[in-house]
Amino acid sequence: MRFIWYDHLFIFILSSHFFQAPFSLISAEKEFINNIGSMGRLFLINLEGRMYTCKHCQTHLAVYSDLISKSFHCRTGKAYLFDKVVNVTTGEKEERMMMTGVHTVVDTFCVRCGSLVGWRYEIAHEKSQKYKEGRFILER
Numbered sequence: 001m002r003f004i005w006y007d008h009l010f011i012f013i014l015s016s017h018f019f020q021a022p023f024s025l026i027s028a029e030k031e032f033i034n035n036i037g038s039m040g041r042l043f044l045i046n047l048e049g050r051m052y053t054c055k056h057c058q059t060h061l062a063v064y065s066d067l068i069s070k071s072f073h074c075r076t077g078k079a080y081l082f083d084k085v086v087n088v089t090t091g092e093k094e095e096r097m098m099m100t101g102v103h104t105v106v107d108t109f110c111v112r113c114g115s116l117v118g119w120r121y122e123i124a125h126e127k128s129q130k131y132k133e134g135r136f137i138l139e140r
Contacts, residue, residue, distance in 0.1 A: 042111065045086040052080070053140060057085050057113040061138060068135065073099070078140040079118065085136040087111050093122055101126040108136060 021027040050064040062082045072079040104123035109116055118139045121132040 005068070011050040024100065036134060040082070044112065052082075053086075054113060054115060054117060056115045057110060059110050059112040061085055061087055061110070061117060062136070072137055074137065074139045076139055079137045080138045081132070082138060085118075085120075085138065088136075089116060100129050103132070123128065 014066050024134050029060050035134045040129050044059060047060040047063050052062045052064070052067075053060055062085045063065075066083045066085075067080055068083055069081040071106070074140050077121040084109065087110065088108040089111055091109065093104055093106050096103055103121055105119045105121055107116055107119050116139075120136050121134065
């Protein structure tokens with residue numbers, strides 16, 4: 001068993017054959033997250049410090065240091081914009097009309113309980129909204 005520490009993410013690797021060597025930590029993290037559903041057993045990334053969790057099952061989703069803005073709104077009330085989020089799966093891409101214009105987004109779901117926790121901005125069609133691309137909204 002090996003442990004990888006990457007920017008306050010703790011990843012457990014059970015087998016040295018899980019990744020082909022050599023690998024970068026960023027590609028290892030992406031590979032781990034992409035294979036969560038295909039591994040048969042759920043392995044969660046545990047965060048340290050002040051964090052945001054799923055309101056239904058308390059799965060770690062993001063750390064306070066990755067919070068960009070608290071001034072967003074969603075269907076159910078307040079929402080927060082984050083640079084990075086873990087322990088989520090994504091849905092299908094879709095075009096949505098939002099208060100700031102049309103965006104291409106994918107919904108994000110908690111990997112443990114399947115609850116809708118927010119969305120990720122794929123494409124912002126307005127030039128002034130490009131800073132959102134690749135970032136996550138977590139609904140409060």
